[in-house]
Amino acid sequence: MRAYIETMTLTAILRLHLLWFAVLVAHPAAGQLVQTREAALIQDAGEYARQYGVPAIEALRRLRAQRDSVAATDALAERHRSRLAGISVQHRPDYRYVVYLTGDHPIPATQIRVGGMTVPIVFRTGAKANRDRVIWAMTYHQAAIRAALPGAPSMGLDPRTGELVVIVGNAIAAADGGATAIDARLEKLTGVPVQVRLLERTDRNLDLHGGGRLDGINPDDGKRYRCTTGYAVSDGARSGITTAAHCLDNMTYYDPQRRATPLSFVGQWGWGYHDVQIHAGAAPERPLIYSDTARLIARPVEMQRSKLSTRAGDFVCHRGESSGYSCAEIELLDFAPAGDLCGGACLPTWVTVAGPNCKGGDSGGPVFSGTTAFGVVKGASYRRDGTCAFYFYMSLDYLPAPWGLLVDSGPDAASASRPGEILTAPF
Structure with missing residues (x-):
């Protein structure tokens, strides 16, 4: 009965957070709802709870642990680098981190206190290559x-x-x-x-707030094409917004009220390990991304997750102009799509996320968890029936210098990530 009450309480809070509850505050410039860090995680936890069949409060604990455990798993990766085949997140039958190593020398299991819960860390041996x-x-x-x-x-x-x-x-x-x-x-x-x-699939590219609508007319065929904005960036002197390099150069940004803002093209980087272009615009009051399908709610961007710290099984979300808001697990790291989608063969630098939610027009959209930015959507692999098998994104590690991600520096951002406490030493 207590667990039931706890679950129902958080479910009710979840609904309130996502609608009109006090953690959503009106953005003074646009009159829109802007989430706090906790509200952003609660929204994503709702998707996690639905997909894994766990109580909403357990889903929230797990996403907090995912956010706050990066330093601990990074330390394990460095400690065991010569033997490391990979680190992954296990969601069923329980939540834990799995470290897979070469050789047969065993490492005792350990645990980490993080995100308000104790997470087991287990070591598997026997990998054939690091x-x-x-x-x-x-x-x-x-x-x-x-x-x-x-x-x-x-x-x-x-x-x-x-x-x-x-x-x-x-x-x-x-x-x-x-x-x-x-x-x-x-x-x-x-x-x-x-x-x-x-x-049976085909890999292809997917045809001012991140996660917003961009439209443009291709002068070669006269057709209108759609993409999605990614993140606010700066080179120290100018501000801009990202999208995918394979989108049109001349694009117009549309806000939720369909008001048009022409953008100034800065440059594109679309070869090998890049698929990003930048359009200049006025400096944003805050770096925000839309985090719902209808573009009624935005969330701040407070930090960036590096590719090296990304783990298979991390639960991430994306917002595309065609498919809307959805969440799924990261599957493959160091991925190279088929075909010549990168001005030739793509280098193995991309990251895949499980379907089934991706469509043409999502290109350039943000991949995130809570208020942490992971990357921008490049393309997807479609099954023969047209459904999305998985999509893949470019890590923000590959933003072209001197451009860098703009992050929110408000008072809520100061403690965006807390390192986990190793409870037993993994030696």
Whole structure:
């Protein structure tokens, strides 16, 4: 009964937070609702609770732990770097962090007190190659892997298994001896463990607040194209807004009331590991992103998550102009999409997030958790029936210098992340 009351209480609070409760304050410039850090996490926790079937208050604890545990898992990664195959977040049957290592020397389990809960950290051994070796093999042999198959595959590192994942269609696998035969051949080529995944899909790019609408007319075909704004940025002298480099150069920003603001194109970076362009505009009063489908609620951007600190299983959300607001798990790190989407082959620097919510027009939109910024959406992999298998984003680590993310410096931002306390030493 107590757990039921606790769950219902937070559910009620969740609804109030997302509508008109006091943690949403009117933005003086736009008269809109701006979330506090806690309200932003509560919104995302609602999605987490729905997807994993846990009480809303447990979902909130887990997302707090995800936010505040980065320093602790970074320290573990550095401590075990020579053996590290990957670190991942486990959501079922319980919430824990899993550190996968090469060799057979065991490491005792430990735990961390973070986000108001105690999270187990377990160590698995037996990985055939460490993370650095798999990434090097993927980078060095990417052209050879593409040449060895009748169709260009996408590929990436799965930190849960320590394997180089190569994604091919059923027809390619059947014509090339099946998944097992391709596994064996690519393992011999790369010298690292390979897992072939069968997926009939097509990788393609997805055709002032982040998560807003951009429209433009392509002079080559006269058609109107749509993209999504990402984050407010600055080069120290100018302010701007990001979107994807494969969007049109001349775009107009539309606010929720459909008022148009033409943007000034600064530049685009769209090769290898980049897919970002920047449009200049007036300096924003606060760096905000829309965090709901209807663009009625915004949240501040308070900090940035680096790619190196990102873990498989991290629960992140994105807001696209076509698909709206949705959340899912990070799946593959160091991902290279199929085809020539980066002015040629893409480098293995992208990060994938599970579907099923992505559509054309989401390009450039923000990927975030709470008030932490992760990246900007580049493209997606679609199944044959047109549904979204996963989308992939560019980490904000790759913003072109001297441009950098603008973050909110209000009083609520001072304690945006608190390091976890290791309760037992993992030696």
